[in-house]
Amino acid sequence: MTNRAIGIMGGTFDPVHYGHLVTAESVRAHYGLQEVVFVPTGMPPHKSPEQVSQAEHRYLMTVLATATNPAFSVSRSEIDRPGPSFTADTVREVRQSRGPLDEIVFITGADAVRQLPSWSRLDEIFQHCEVVAASRPGYPFAEFEQEIALLPRPLRRRIHFLEVPALAISSSDIRHRVAEGMPIRYLVPEAVQIYIDKMGLYRKVPAAANRRGDLS
Ligand code: ATP
Ligand code: MG
Numbered sequence: 001m002t003n004r005a006i007g008i009m010g011g012t013f014d015p016v017h018y019g020h021l022v023t024a025e026s027v028r029a030h031y032g033l034q035e036v037v038f039v040p041t042g043m044p045p046h047k048s049p050e051q052v053s054q055a056e057h058r059y060l061m062t063v064l065a066t067a068t069n070p071a072f073s074v075s076r077s078e079i080d081r082p083g084p085s086f087t088a089d090t091v092r093e094v095r096q097s098r099g100p101l102d103e104i105v106f107i108t109g110a111d112a113v114r115q116l117p118s119w120s121r122l123d124e125i126f127q128h129c130e131v132v133a134a135s136r137p138g139y140p141f142a143e144f145e146q147e148i149a150l151l152p153r154p155l156r157r158r159i160h161f162l163e164v165p166a167l168a169i170s171s172s173d174i175r176h177r178v179a180e181g182m183p184i185r186y187l188v189p190e191a192v193q194i195y196i197d198k199m200g201l202y203r204k205v206p207a208a209a210n211r212r213g214d215l216s
Contacts, residue, residue: 005103007036008094008129010078010087012047012171013058015196016065017188019109019169023134026164027107028071031132035071036107037094038062042078042085053201055079064191088121095128104129109136113159114144117151131159137168178202 009024016038024036040058052058059079066072077093078085087106094104106129108116113133119125135141141161148156169187177184179202184193196202 004098004101005031005033005105006094006098007031007033007105007107007132008090009036009038009107010041010090011038012052013038013040013062014053014171015058015174015188015192015201016062017169017171017174017192018186019136019167021065021069021189022167023109023136023164024072024107025069027105027132027134027162030162031105033071033105035073038066038072038074039078039090040074042081042083057195057199057201061192061195064195065189067191086120088119088124091125091128106131107134108132109134110139110141110144110161111136114139114147116159117147122151122155126155126158129158133159133161134164135162135166137166175202179204 007024007028009020011020013020020038024038027033028036040055040062042055043052056079059074059076062074066074075090078090081089091104091106098104106125108131110133113131116122116131125131133141148159151159174184174187176182177187178196184196188196
């Protein structure tokens with residue numbers, strides 16, 4: 001990789017957790033990336049508004065979680081773009097802002113990469129970037145090799161697998177824990193934990209003044 005290589009870490013980040021952070025940092029260090037940009041999705045095409053927290057909450061939690069790492073930043077590009085989010089648009093935007101020479105690495109977890117064959121405008125995505133699939137507990141690489149094998153060879157050659165420290169953490173489990181009143185300390189950065197609490201996110205009965213999705 002050149003010293004201007006950049007990573008893109010896409011996700012719903014509802015909420016962001018240490019699994020995301022350790023994955024992004026491991027890929028950054030392994031490939032010597034200059035920076036990793038976290039890109040919270042707008043409305044994911046496969047999820048309804050009731051299933052996903054307001055984009056502004058997810059964006060702010062990602063800012064809080066990444067603030068202490070000088071190589072991390074957060075982009076508003078998908079949350080500010082109207083309509084469903086497509087990775088191809090984000091990758092193209094990064095390519096346009098960086099010029100033709102900088103390498104771009106799109107970072108995913110092992111569960112997300114198995115959905116790759118169904119992503120829109122795959123050719124366009126691979127025209128601009130390499131894809132790194134990080135290991136994730138519960139999603140062994142061997143299980144999705146067959147799915148990846150469906151992709152044309154030139155695309156497949158641009159997918160790389162990387163073993164990262166295993167953290168069996170998921171946003172769905174964190175949402176469930178909050179709803180059930182179970183602790184999330186040490187699963188998310190402290191600032192994120194405090195934000196979730198302050199805004200009343202993920203509770204079964206949202207705090208009256210801070211209903212999920214209401215920032216006013
Ligand atoms: P949810 O349970 O709501 O799907 P999630 O924990 O999977 O949330 P996402 O925002 O869906 O988080 O994931 C963003 C990206 O981070 C995806 O590419 C996903 O595979 C990856 N990822 C999430 N958690 C981990 C983890 N613990 N280890 C490695 N990769 C992860
Ligand atoms: Mg997920």
